Amino acid sequence: MEMNPRTRWYLRLQNVVFVVLVLALLGTVAWLGQQYNMEFDWTMNRRNSLTQDSIALLKTLDAPVQVTAYASDDETLRGAIENLVRRYQREKADVTLQFVNPDLAPEQARAAGIRFNGTLVIHYKGRREQLSSVNEATVSEAIARLSRERETWVVFMTGHGERAIDGRANFDLALLGAELRQQGFRIQASNLATNPLPDNTALLVIAGPRNEWLPSEAQVVGNYLERGGNLLWLADPEGVAPLPQLAQRLGVEIKPGVVIDATTQLVGVADPTVAVVAEYPEVEPVAGFRMMTLFPRAAALAHSASGWNVEAILRTTPNSWRETGILSGNVIPGEGDEEGPLVIGFAMERTVVDDKQQRVVVVGDQDTRRTAAAPVSSAPRGRDGREVGLHRDTRSRFLAGVGQVHDDGEGAAPTRFAGHLDVPAHE
Template sequence: MEVTPRSRWQIRLENTVFRLLTIAVVILVAWLSTRYNYQSDWTANSRNTLSPASVAVVQAMAERIHITAYARDSELVPIRRHISELVAKYQRHNAAIELEFVNPDEQPERVRELGVINGELVIEYQGRTERVRNVDEQNLSNALQRLQRSGERSIVFVSGHGERSPAGKANHDLGQFGAALQSKGLKVSTVNLAETLQVPPDAAVLVIAGPQIDLLPGELTLIKGYIDGGGNLLWLSDPNDPAGLAPLADTLGVKFTDGTIVDATAQLLGIDHPAVVVITAYPRHAITTDFANVTLFPFSRALTVSAPQGWEAQPLLVTAARSWAETGELSGDISFDEGADTLGPLQIGWVMTRALQQNEQPEQSDSEQRVVVIGDGDFVSNAYLGNAGNLDLGLSVLNWLSSDDSFVSIPARVISDRNLELSETTAIAIGALFLVGLPLAFLVAGITIWLRRRRR
């Protein structure tokens, strides 16, 4: 190609235009990056991304959320950076979140007045305030969830008959479950109907959790009146419960099957005791939406429901076909006895709903009355609450009963093991590749290129 002054100017013009277009593209990309945001989380277990449950909570909050973080600005202990990164995840889903940092050393009087510590968050929403000391996604989302509740939902446990206590610490009590309910913004209390002679008017849900002695006829009348008036009920019944609640069962159309359920699935999974029921699948219902965790039910009983007029009933918890209701002793060799035992699958949990008439609706209730009957109270007891998905299921049941369907359990994000374990042979091979192989490859490539250029 002959180089002429004209061709030289054409080449210069093309290069200039190319440079200008490149600069224009860079400027356009930079401008677009300020208008649009895209992020992708490739980490194990998506630990840098909010869980769907947290996203649902923060997106449902329409008004301004102000977060004040009381944290020192220190490079050695980067608390502020940790808080900023966590809150930024929420801000990507809700632009109404504001974050303000306060140095406790610069405002000691304010810190003493509020009683906060270094690293603590104070969250304000609609005139209500919540605090978070252990700053992580689970605690922050739970705090936002509590703030989101427009009204206080009261969960009232019947007491006075040896029931499982929502504040008790014994293995059979529900102390840990009660604390979990309170962490979700629910008010937990007890009522002795023999003393108060009424169910508290603000009760969103009444809970009967395994009484050990019969309720008085007058107490049963109060509970029946509460149900007739549109109240929501959670009834946790155990195989050895007294027969004094038979009038309540008749009111709801509930019939319990004799015996304790034995599940062969549990033994196949390495659970020693035969009276532990393993449930892995759930029917389509608001309680079990997106719920896929295994749940364990120790010492449970089966039940059936013939829905009274105006009610609708649906099984919630169903055992496997290899289970049965054992009427004999749970010791030694246990096997199914034809004629005495009841073969599975068996229902151990039911949900019931009833459309309320206008004159039946309590002030705090919605237009639908809700009842859940479960033939086991151990699954949310202190001894078994931490097993599998028991806590999440229990919280979902109470959220649904209290008509807070939108509230969900915020699961703890478990970080996968990030340690890379290499065998000695693999470590030597990788070391040789980077220390010897790659430098040698570059050396050979360089010599080859040099020799080819020299021959030209």
């Protein structure tokens, strides 16, 4: 292979963690699978009290919460844990804290699966969550997961060359699957030709099929949508299966051509077929997201959906256009080429039976395996001037988002994208 600048760029992009796909999946799972109108955002810099979202969460609990801290006798470590748990005890009297020194009780620590000093185990209604990264965000996330009792599932459609949730190729979604499981979601890969959709499917993910659907599969998906099922569709119009039946049902048009964006030159990208998204609307599931993102070979979308509330959540820059001609030499807008900004992602919502909210997200990314976050000049900044980047947890948690960092080093999780799907906790 000839290693020219364009080739090197693509190789770098291939090896970037799938930040935007994490955003799409985790953020969309949180939004698509929402069973009640409650959103958590633990990014406020409050030392001695909980955020209103954590307080609201505690008010939904109807049983005691037991916290076991496996920590050495180090006063600083135990003091930090006590201060954190005390915030919860002020709002809920039956939150209890017990310390266990793993050095003095090694068998108990081993039986509990403790590997790190300072690990918390949270118990609620016979279920447990274990945390090695401890702050208000992670504790409240764990309590939220423990409070969900009904099993629901995120189902990835397979059998047509889709991106695999457990695959190892660079275009697969194994990292996303691992993060979803770590967040407490139940995941299933399903071939609809041989297996029906589970009745408790909270979200169906269609990730770029390469082969045509069988008529029976199209009917299964159609019936699922008619019943109010939630959907994340990562459309791949360059494949042999653009799914016209699904596009028609949703009122979504995947426009021909590829998005060209001259803004790439400003961020050091030589390939003009990489679309840039620099701003996001204050709507779910992208509200608060501030990282510039790149979409190689993206497709522009349009919609004519009646009965849906449709929001454009991914929009390219004004320096972009939809190129329908041959890509060669110096590419410039031609006659008939649609000028930007262009929509490459929609969020759709409607009310169905029994006042249930149905949610669908469609992303016209022709090369989802290379979708990435761009480190532009310096670390991107959030609305408060703080850096935006990957999840601060050292355990390779790569959820992208916006978070403040307290002076004591306590990082705030991007919990807007961290998952409030009605799923059971790990047992």
